[in-house]
Amino acid sequence: MSATLELPDYRAQTPEVAARFARLRERPVALEVRNLTKIFDSARGPVTALRDVSFSVHKRELMCVIGPSGCGKSTLVRILAGLETSTSGELRVYGEPVSGPGPDRGMVFQGYTLFPWLTVKQNVMFGPLVAGRPDLFAESEAREWIDLVGLSKFENAYPHQLSGGMKQRVAIARALANQPRVLFMDEPFGALDAQTRCKMQSYLLDIWKNVDITIVFITHDLDEAVFLSDRILVLDANPGRVHEVVEVPVPRPRSEAQIFDPSFMATRKHIDGIMHPPGQEQKETPVMRLAVSDPDVV
């Protein structure tokens, strides 16, 4: 990137974008996190993974959580999904305090976690069936969700017959079929190759456009965060704390071409600066000069 290019301030919003954020703020709060703290007991004494994390996500918002490794993103989302308990703090979904896992908060994992003994359709039917819906109803509903993620042809395939991207689409359909009020996605595209990841990001936006769902998306990929989000929650590491909530000024609908928009690049640069402060760069990428014996390389 040439230094001559002047980027706008990441806070500068066009009137349309500003209006959109105004509307977003008026919507009810879907998820409210207040003073969430998590302290692990390790052999070397207590370790604070998260300290006083507070934020709120509005209805139909897509919020990404980003931060350097070790900032507790995964711990945060696992607490939100009820898979881990917090040491202190409060968690509300549409104003109601929640604890423990429940069908109101869906989750898509990085490792797909499809049930390998069930077909695509049966996987998607899992949520409705455990909720006590009749078979036929669950089946027709599952078909709709599978259709939405574009896998109708594979409804009777087993997970091991699908590619990584297809598996993750099934996992999304399975989570959505349960009609959760908030959907958590824990680095869902982290295991996919770059090309598939790009496609999956567009897919996700398409799905999100058509479904009334609030999404909290954990990622360590800056471009992914900026491309997907309404707002980005940037976390600090050691202990995990909220550094800033960035409103992404890139207008919607998003397209891949927008990654060259000045607003996109400005946001990206700002968050990059938070995650990799200029002074710390050296520390994070130690160069093993001693190990290199080839004089041409040294």
Added chain:
Amino acid sequence: MARPGILRDWFLIRRDLPHRRRLALAAVSFLLPITIWCVVSYVPWIWHPDVKIELSAEREGVTTVFTAGDHVSPEFFPEFQAAVRAENKAVLAAREAGNPESGAKRKNQKLLRQLAPVAIGNGWLAYDDAQNDAVLYPLWGDLATGRKTAAKPALTAENLQIVRANWELLAAASPVFAFAKLPDEPLLKLIPQGRPANPVYLPAPHEAIRAGIRDFTAAAPAGEPTMFERYKRSLRIILLGFLWSCVIGIPIGILCGVFDFFSRLFEPFVDFFRYMPAPTFSTLLVAVLLAGDAPKIALVIIGTVFQMILVISKTTRLLDPSLLEAAQTLGAKPRQILGRVVIPGIMPNLYNDLRILLGWAWTWLVIAELIGVKSGLTEFIETQGRFRNFDRVFPVIILIGVTGFVTDQILSWLHGLLFPWAGKSGAFSRGVAGVVTWPIRMVAEGARERIAANEAYSRTNPRDKTR
């Protein structure tokens, strides 16, 4: 590509061989030990440390009696022959001196029966008819006059001469057997014959096969079960024992794997108990459950169930915990997680565990059949082993092996059918299962053809449908 073809084709580091080569090697892995067995048995100069007696003789004043089929050392055998020759010399000397021993009718009758193993070997006499003097007596004549020639085993020239010499005396007395007309003076004894043989514990393949066919086709001695009844009884004990083990072990194992509560409650004791060898409970079991099959089944259960609980609880714990988390986020309650995630999720591994445990159960079966009143195949092995009839023991041991192996291969093949999502079954097990299920598939094929023919008929004759 400098490597010669054979190395390139067959020896590849961490690379699977083509299907055909794999099958060929699987066949060779069985042919190899069989070939070794055959070579050791049939090529005389490889081993053969014993002499197997084909024709025996009793010695005067020696209580140790060898019968045909017995093994003696090659050092002793010439001594044995020399002793008998010396006796013959004494008889001839007495005869020439004109004062032969008298009152030897009983001895002579026994002596005539020396030919019995030769007669049986050549098929002139039934296997269990060695004392049929009426058949044996004229046989001496037939051999002496050359009407019959012994082939398997053949008589040595020395023995043929003795046969002729004896027949001279016998023919003078009577052409057919009559105890009263047997010569009063002693006849000459046949000199023991033998051939190099392997130790008695390694019968040649054909001997084992012959003994096996005889045992499995012949009617059982009175009061004893036939081989198939024994086989059925053994199978029944192992199946019942294993089934009860599953009924007890699988639920406890799964509960231990899922709930820490049950794990802490059961596993310490189970872990301790499995170190107490099951056979040590045998007398206790017989005292509690009395004779019959009950203590045997109980022994198989004791031997199997404790291992089963530990193995299954471990398998259950190995289930990917993220699947449980996924189920939780989908709203599944603990009971639903158990029924819809844990149990179906561990099924393929649990199934394989059971296959291995079934193999162990066979080991316990052998011990179980020896406690209380001995029964089944093991009782046969035990009894025949004591008589050193190892040619009859081998087929039974092999039968147990084949049963276990074929069962396991079929179960392995079924694994592929039952759990298509957990990978295909191996080609070898498919091959074995293909052979075993052939009759069933033929019947099914026939039924399918008949249905197809009926359908074709009703298509061409639509009116039939209304009937």
